[in-house]
Structures are given as C-alpha cells and as structure tokens.
Amino acid sequence: MPREDYIATIGLEVHVQLKTNSKMFCGCPVKFGEPPNTLTCPTCLGLPGALPVLNAGAIEKTILVGQMLGCETPEVVKWDRKNYFYPDMPKNYQISQFDLPLCLGGGVPLYELAYPKDFQKDIVNPGKSVELTRIHLEEDVAKSTHHDDFTTIDFNRAGTPLMEIVSEPDIDSPEEAVAYLNSLRQILVYSGVSDADMEKGQMRCDVNVSVRKKDTDELGTKIELKNLNSVSTVRRSLHYEIGRQIDELDSGNAIVQATWRWNDDTEQTQIMRVKENADDYRYFPDPDLLPVKTGDFIARVQTDLPELPHEKVARFESDYQITHYDASVLASDGALAEFYETAATGAKSPKKVANWVINNLLGELKEREIEVSDCPIAPEKIGGLSDLVEAGTISNNQAKEVFAALFEKPDANPAAIAKEMGFEPADSSEVDTFIDQAIAANPGPAGEVAEGNDRAANFLTGQVMKLSRGKANPKQVTEAILAKLRG
C-alpha cells in the first residue's frame, strides 16, 4: 500500500522549567551550572519530616501561560502525589496535579516562520492552532548521570517548578510538530515565564505517534518516543518512526504499544519497554498541601497580559506599514521586536528601518555571533542612519559604509561618521550641471526618456552618479531628469 494511504497522528507532552528565583516547594535557589548538590535542603532532598511550601510565583506564571493560550483555569486546583520508585525522587513520589490541573483546553497557534525553513512553502494548514488538553505544574526530579558502572545524582535540579503542556493528538506531520514546538517556545519566551532552551534542558519533549489507513477513523496503536532533546531530533525521529510503523502494517504486523527512544548515532528509534497497561502511579491528594483558589491569580495576570507574537505582527503591519513577512521576522524574537520598535519610533520611514534591521543588521550580527540583545549599536542609531538616506544627505551605498563604521565606533553619531568619511550631499547646482552634461552626452537615451522609457531614465541617473562620484542622491536625480525631459 503506498505511503499516501496512511495518516499520522501526533501528540506532544512538553516539560518546561519555569524561570523562578526559588524552587517549587522550598526556598532553594533555581540556578544552572552550580557544583552538584549545593542547592538543596531537607525538602528537595526528600528527607523524612520535611514539609513543602508552595511557590506562588510559579502558580501565577503557569496561569499566565494558560490565559495567553486561551485555557480555562478551574476555580480550585489541588496537588497530588504521583507515586513511583526511582533514585531521582527519594521520597518515592513526585508532587504533581492529577484531576484538577491549573489549565484546561486552549491552543497553540502555529506560526509560518516556526515551520522548518525548507517546508514553509508547503504548509498544509495555514493559520492552524493545535488544541491543548491541559497544563499542570509539578516539581522537576534530580538529574542522573550514568557512568560506566555507576550513576551519580545531582539534586540541584530537584524541585525546580516544571510546567507540563499536553497537546491533543492534533498534529498531522513532523513539520507541524516542529512548528508547534517553535511557536510554543516563542510564546513562552515572550511571556517571560521560561527561556525554554531545549539545549539547556529547560524544555523537554515526549512524543506520541500512531498511523492509520486513510479510510479508517479509529486511531492506530500509539508509540511513545521519550526524551527528545532538540527540535531537529523531533522531526527526524518522527519521520523515521512513521515510516517504520507503515512498514510494519504493510507487512501485516500489529503495532505493539510501547515506549521507544531515538538513537542519534544510528538515526533509528529503538524499543525501551513494552507497556501492557497504562502506568499506575496511584495518584492521591497530597495531604501536606491545601488546594489553591485561583481567582486572585487570574485577576492579577489579566491586568497585564503580554502581547502574543501574532498580535505583535498585526500591530507592526498597521503601525509601521511594513509587510506581513517583515513583521513576522521582526516579531519572531522579543529582543529583536523591541530593537526594531525603538529604531522605528520617530524615524522618517519605519519601512526602511525594517529593511536595515532585517537585511543588514541581522546578517552582521550573525556573522559576528552576537545576539540582538547584545548589539553594540543602539537602535536609535539605525533609525538615524536610515533618516540620513531618506533626507538625501547620503546615498544608500554610503550608508552601508557608515553602518560598517558604526560597528567599530558604536558610540559615534551616524551623521558625524558620514561627515568624517566625506559623505556630504553634492552641491545642487553642481548636480544640475552633471544632469545637463549626461543628457547632452546621451541624446539617444534622453529621447527615450522623453517618450516614457523609465529604464533609460535609470541609465541617465547612473551617468550622473558617476559624474558626481556617488555623492548625488539617485532618487532626486531621477526626479530632476524626468522633470527636465518630460516637463
């Protein structure tokens, strides 16, 4: 049976570490890269008799995410013990939320630029939003590191507030899964609740995937892929796993429900364990923690909901008259969006400022491996540089030289640099003489301009630019030529 006769169904469970000062149930600081087991106390070590105390900031941040994604928050939520035995959780249960999580429903909009670059022309369902099942809050476990014949455990991570975002099986392709993760990350970073950096383990992902024949409604048996630690791993492992399941079904074999993992060396999925029944964690309400009323939290976050990325795109399009694509690029990163807004505010042409930022600044920063937030040039200077071109003080090519010089002297003023480089506007009577010379020397093209040929006008402008050694403003020269020849 050809592969087009099968449909894949994908759901994602994403764990996100919240950016809080202290842990979920104790006062230990949340920090990365500290010596192992230095950020601990009896509570996060799970010592007998230690009692948990709720981190209100973590609850507020989770509700904030829920409000941004259109989730419902129950009036009262509670905490449950998820029981299992493993060295990364010495009290033998993890405090989580079972039947009354902080957020229910909602959805994640898939942004065009969040799809893989090579796929953005082939988006099947533009404007799609992936439905969410729930978002709950729990404590992270300790980090185990497996050595040759022993394992070490670092409890610095144990107790970090961890938000679990569970999607419905509403994702149709590996590329949509990529778009989902990138869009979700963008929203989380925008709202300031997490840096959501997958490489640092701040965002981790498990995937459920099944395939079924196109003419059936019943979902196929699902396979869980555990601990995928990058967006590209999610895409590659899903492509592999979907192909594997189709091959099995084509050969007449049944899919056995199981947990698999991705092997980055062999570029294949491999089985970890077969799941005959659903895991039984014997959830029960944690007697050490009271249920939480959510009304005050909701009221507080609603007064100051951050703008969502797609809302920012729409505002940029209307406020600055830039294209949807440019607005999407600028809004794809919070720091970049802020840089652009500061640069464009008060500038003569916000559209030209967008061109400068996207076409020149981003490339230069990438080459120098500098983040936008660390850009040495203040945004106002990019606005000022664009204004110099708009006012006809310098040409576009001269502006590029001033831009390069700004990187060396970020404190200098673009106008001062232009002057220092000798980029002064050409004397207008001198330019007028050059125009007359160019017309006299090129009677053929001049005649064509008179008859309405714009390309001939560009040719004459080029001649004048040469005569003025690049000092004349090409836009003004073209206008003057047209005025002279067409009246």
Ligand SMILES: [Zn+2]
């Ligand atoms: Zn602690």
